[in-house]
Amino acid sequence: MAAVSAPGSTLRVGCIGAGKMARGVLGGLLLSGKVPAQQMTVSAPSGTNLQYFRAQGCHTTHSNISVLYESNVIFLATKPHVIPQVLVEISSAVTSDHVIVSMAAGLSLQTLEELLPDGVRILRMCPNLPCVIQxxxxxxxxxxxxxxxxxxxxxxxxSACGMCEEVPESYMDIHTGISGSGVAYVYLFAEALVDGAVKMGMPSAIASRIAAQTLLGGAKMILETGDHPAKLRSDVCTPGGTTIHALHELEKGGLRATVMNAVEAATKRARELDKR
Incomplete structure (x- = not known):
């Protein structure tokens, strides 16, 4: 197999698809300087989605197969149900010089390998929306x-997009349930915090800022201390205090079980996407 060149030298990155995830991931590569715009080619059927990449100085095209001719690392960023059609279209142009990276939720490495020539180097990744802000x-x-x-x-x-870890493929759909879909759970919880503050008399604008900073600070505490969330939650609770009374209401509402059920539902749905 041909060697993969070091980022920033002769590495030429292509992307089939130009939606939010493509902009988030490739935008991180551009902002970090890991890949110069002149070494990036992006395709999409709509010119509208390509405007961001044109503005950055990237090569753009409506031809998916052209991306293969211009690039050696190819990201697949279309909707999962479109990927098989795309792979059939580009298969004849894929060579041992290419590395294919799929962003499609639910599509297994086995499925991807069945749709491409033997010996092709394929990786599967799961991003989430905050990649847009690295x-x-x-x-x-x-x-x-x-x-x-x-x-x-x-x-x-x-690494230009935020945290990045290699995991067994069996974790990929779980990542979709906890993180890919999980950001929506966070937004819903933030919205509920804001609504609660508005109910008690605080203006929405300042409540939104406080809720966001609270979530950000709580998340950084988990990452920087390495403590289990249960330990940090316990640290906030004082006997007979405000927090334990509030947590009692959350427990009565079934918050913990509901969130666990949400992760399970999203994970199962991601697994269903690979059933053809």
Missing amino acids: QGAVVFSRGSCAGPEEADMLKDLL
Whole structure:
């Protein structure tokens, strides 16, 4: 197999699809300087979605197969149900010089490998929306022909998007349930915090800022202390205080079980996407 060039030198990145996730991931590569705009080619059927990349100085096209000719690392960023059609379209142009990285939720490495020529180096990644501001949580797994060199290359690239870890593929759909879909749970919880503050007399604008900073600070405490969330929650509770009374109401409402059920539902749905 051909070697993968170091980021920023002869590495040429392509992307099929130009939606939010493509802008988030590739935008991180551009902002970090890991890949110059002149070494990036993006395709999409709509010119509207390509405007961001044109503005950055990237090459853009409506031809998916052209991306293969211009790039050696190819991100697949279309909707999952479109991926099989795209792979059939580009299969004849895929060579041993290419590394294929799928962002599609639910599509297994086995499925991807069945749709591409034998020996192609394939990796599967799961991003989430905060990649758009380089604060994402990204995991990836390697296909049977991708080795440590490809893993190191991808991890280096994706570090521009936030946290990035290699995991067993069995964790990928769980990541979708906890993080890919999980940001929506966080937004819903933030909205509820704001609504509660408005109910008690605080203006929405300042309540939104306080709720966001509270979530940000709580998350950073978990990351920086390494403590289990249960330990940090306990630290906030004083006997007979405001927090334990509030937590009692959350427990009566079934918050913990409901969130666990949400992660389970999203994970199961992601697994269903690979059933053809």
